[in-house]
Amino acid sequence: MITRGVGRGGYWVYLVPSLVLFLAIIVVPFFMNVATSFTRWTGVGTPSWIGFDNYARLFKDERFWGSFAHNAALIVAMAIIPTAFGLILAAALFDYIGKRFGTRTASALRAAYYLPQVLPVAIAGVVWGWMLHPQYGALNQIFHLKVNWLGDPDIALATVMAVMVWFQLGYPVVIFMAGLQRVDPALHEAASIDGASWWRRFWHITIPQIRPEIYVVLLTCTIAALKVFGPIFVLTRGGPGNATMVPSYFSYLNFFEKANVGYGSAIATILALIIVVVSFLFLRVQEKGQ
Numbered sequence: 103m104i105t106r107g108v109g110r111g112g113y114w115v116y117l118v119p120s121l122v123l124f125l126a127i128i129v130v131p132f133f134m135n136v137a138t139s140f141t142r143w144t145g146v147g148t149p150s151w152i153g154f155d156n157y158a159r160l161f162k163d164e165r166f167w168g169s170f171a172h173n174a175a176l177i178v179a180m181a182i183i184p185t186a187f188g189l190i191l192a193a194a195l196f197d198y199i200g201k202r203f204g205t206r207t208a209s210a211l212r213a214a215y216y217l218p219q220v221l222p223v224a225i226a227g228v229v230w231g232w233m234l235h236p237q238y239g240a241l242n243q244i245f246h247l248k249v250n251w252l253g254d255p256d257i258a259l260a261t262v263m264a265v266m267v268w269f270q271l272g273y274p275v276v277i278f279m280a281g282l283q284r285v286d287p288a289l290h291e292a293a294s295i296d297g298a299s300w301w302r303r304f305w306h307i308t309i310p311q312i313r314p315e316i317y318v319v320l321l322t323c324t325i326a327a328l329k330v331f332g333p334i335f336v337l338t339r340g341g342p343g344n345a346t347m348v349p350s351y352f353s354y355l356n357f358f359e360k361a362n363v364g365y366g367s368a369i370a371t372i373l374a375l376i377i378v379v380v381s382f383l384f385l386r387v388q389e390k391g392q
Contacts, residue, residue: 139367156368169347179263180270181323188274196282216272227336230265255345262346274319281315321384349373
């Protein structure tokens with residue numbers, strides 16, 4: 103009993119490095135950011151305490167609310183569409199490609215879909231910038247168009263959304279293909295004998311069986327959409343105008359370009375709280391669905 107107790111307590115030693123890193127990288131900076139959000143500060147000198155003035159200004163700022171509207175569109179592009187298409191692609195790779203052409207072919211295609219997740223965001227963004235360039239971009243050259251994909255306020259957000267679907271699609275495919283491996287084949291065989299079509303088996307058997315994976319993908323992709331920064335920074339810098347402005351880039355803009363650190367901290371704090379609330383709601387829905 104003593105040995106078991108010592109052994110159980112010994113595991114905490116291995117958690118100490120992670121706990122220290124968690125405190126140093128996440129907890130302490132977060133509370134420092136919250137404290138800074140109650141000040142007026144340019145990043146140098148002594149911050150001056152102004153209370154809730156930054157938050158009062160924030161809730162009246164049209165650019166801030168507009169950036170969240172763009173975030174909602176990116177949630178569609180980075181969470182909803184990739185989840186739906188990823189589920190269908192994963193099922194096709196698992197049920198059709200894997201069985202007809204072999205698991206190696208399915209694995210190769212899965213890796214191809216996942217490749218954008220492996221590429222550095224800066225490199226992928228620069229390449230997409232070249233492809234979408236209004237004068238010498240490949241897209242306009244191939245289809246003989248003269249469209250300013252990233253420079254026209256009317257279509258810039260839709261263009262970024264399309265690029266983000268490409269970025270994000272491989273992640274759900276990999277997760278769902280892993281989930282499909284634990285679906286009991288006997289259920290499909292019984293339904294097939296009863297005359298159920300592939301679509302009916304997919305809807306009534308496959309989707310309920312991999313519901314945990316669907317929740318995970320939706321949650322992680324929604325969080326990624328809420329805090330998306332790299333692609334916006336590389337592709338549009340929030341422009342043209344404010345057509346693709348998102349809260350994370352709006353915070354960066356105030357932090358580093360306008361030297362309004364207190365206001366940028368307030369934006370980052372609100373964004374962090376929204377992510378926490380969204381995560382909590384997802385987990386609650388998942389618990390009720392089980």
